[in-house]
Amino acid sequence: MSINNSEIAQLVQPDRVHKSIYTDPEIFALEMQRIYGQAWIYVGHESQVKKPGDYHTTRIGDQDVLMLRGSDGKVNVVYNRCPHKGAQLVPLGDGNVGKFLRCPYHAWTFKLDGSLLSVPLRGGMEGTAFNKDDPMFSMRPLARVDSYRGFVFASQSEGGPDLVTFLGGAAGSIDNLCDRSPEGEVEVVGGVFQVMQQSNWKVFYENLHDTMHAPITHESSFMAAREEAAERGEMPFELLIMDGNGEPYEFWEKLELCAYPYGHGYMEAIFDPTAATRDPVSRVHFESLAKVHGEEKAREILGMNRHNTVIYGSGSPHTVFQQFRVIRPIAPDRTLIEIQTFRLKGAPEAVFDRALTYTNLINSPSSNVMPDDVELYRRCQQGNLTAGGEWVSHHRYGGTDKQTPEGMVSTNGTSELPMRNQFAAWKQYMLTDWNQEKKHVA
Incomplete structure (x- = not known):
């Protein structure tokens, strides 16, 4: 049975969403078309493909794509597929293909922008409809590719907003990450952590701004940090970053939550911003x-x-800690998380060392904090498969959000404004055809 737009619209209410959004394979398949098939999605950072021929493989929704530095220095994004028999051109990961791409199956070769270069025994193509200049015989590029301060995004849709419009207020976070470098540039360094989570991709986004969970879910790690600090008689950085989750509710209630169009947003930092002139x-x-x-x-x-x-x-x-947690949906109940850590060019090495410490202690697969979240994500996934209820609540401080020129802001730091904003965007994506809108404008 196929779900229609009217049914999709009913799944998201102002203060709740239906649990099938997290569990239904048909809805997941539609998300791959209507969200990941349209929105601007982060592919990777230009520093991951520094030289011509360098490549970085990743996914946009259910599509394997290839970010590749061309001979002209341009960064290209193409589907990782040979147009001959459909073979994957390069294996997953990073590497360098040299001056051209060569399919390991029949040795078709392609320029570094994906266009066809040569076909073995080309005489066998004479008298057929084969045309070297026909796009069907080249690797297909994504519809749109753009870079914002070195962060490469791609969209599978010809229609829709440009990248800067799409990012809106969230672009300020990328700006700030780059501006923290004395040279105004960052680079991915130190490898990439990967974690496969047994949960739906949307749960992670909700949890990023869920301030109510921190002192509960992470009790074991912040209590251990405090016990260790008491024994030492001091609270070093390694313990401080775990201790932050243990702030009382009064602290979280004072934080600001900002929501932007297209589902973006941020939460106010939990660490003291005035520490810039005190911490060594x-x-x-x-x-x-x-x-x-x-x-x-x-x-x-x-x-x-x-x-x-x-x-x-x-x-x-x-x-603050120079990371990008990249969220890749794999299945309704499987999500791949990649943690990229950035070096601020020109900044003291101690700044990068601190970022690595944060990555290892907070967000790595073996950290004291991430496993808490991963376990609760799994429990949410399992609980929503039961007959214990149909709806997921987003009622907290509903109806109190304030409109701003850029979006919305919470009246209380424990508000579920971020969740309501994300699912309002989800609904808009799922009911909108960006390509069709482009036709109407034209």
């Missing part, structure tokens, strides 16, 4: 920026108070 690592970082921009601008850059930013469909850049 932050101090040397501040000094390196002050040499370039002056002290006032350096304080402004390091004082941007954002914790987790959501770029819906792509993942979550974290400006």
Whole structure:
């Protein structure tokens, strides 16, 4: 039985969503078409393909794609498929193909932009409809590719907003991540963590701004950090970043949650933004920026108070600790998380060391914190398969959100505004054909 638009519309109410959104394979398949088949999705960072021939493989929804540095220096994004028999051109991962791509099946070769270069024994094609210049015989590029300060996004749709419009206020987090570098640039360094979670992809996005869960879900890690600190007589950075989850509800209620169109948003940072001139690592970082921009601008850059930013469909850049948690849906109950860590070019090495420490202790598969979330995501997935109820509640502080020029802001830091905003965007994606809108405009 096929689900229709009227039924889809009923799945999202102002203060609740139907549990089938997380579990139904048909809905998941439609998401791959209507969300990941249309929205701008983060592919990778330009630093992952530094030289001509360098490639980085990833997925946009259910599609394997290839980010490739061309001979002209341009970054291209194409589907990872040979047009002859459909073979995957390169294996998953990163590497360098040299001056051209060569299919391992029949040795068709392609330029670094995916266009056909040559076919073995081409005489066998004479007298047929084969035409070297026909796009069907080249690797297919994605409909649109654009880069924002080195972060490469692609869309499978010809229609829809341009990248800057799509990112909206969330672009400020990418700006701040780059501006924290004295050179204004970042690069992916240190490898990429991967975690396969037994849950729907949307649960992760909700949890990024779910301030109510932190002191409950992460009790074991922050209590252990406090016990260790008491024994030491001090709270070093390694323990401080775990201790932050243990703040009382009064702390979380004071935080600001911002929501933007297309499902994006951010939560106010939980760490003190004034630490730039006190903490030893932050101090040397501040000094390196002050040499370039002056002290006032350096304080402004390091004082941007954002914790987790959501770029819906792509993942979550974290400006303070230089990460991008890339979220890739695999199945209704399987989600691949990739954690990229960035070096701020020109910044003291201690700043990058601190980012690696945060990655290892908070977001790595073996950390003391991430397993708590992963287990609860799995439990949500399993619970929504039972007959225990039909709806998932998003009632908290419903109806109190404030409109801003850029979107919405919460009146309380424990509001479920982010969830309501994400599912309003989900509904819009699922009911809108960007290509059809483009035809109407034309």
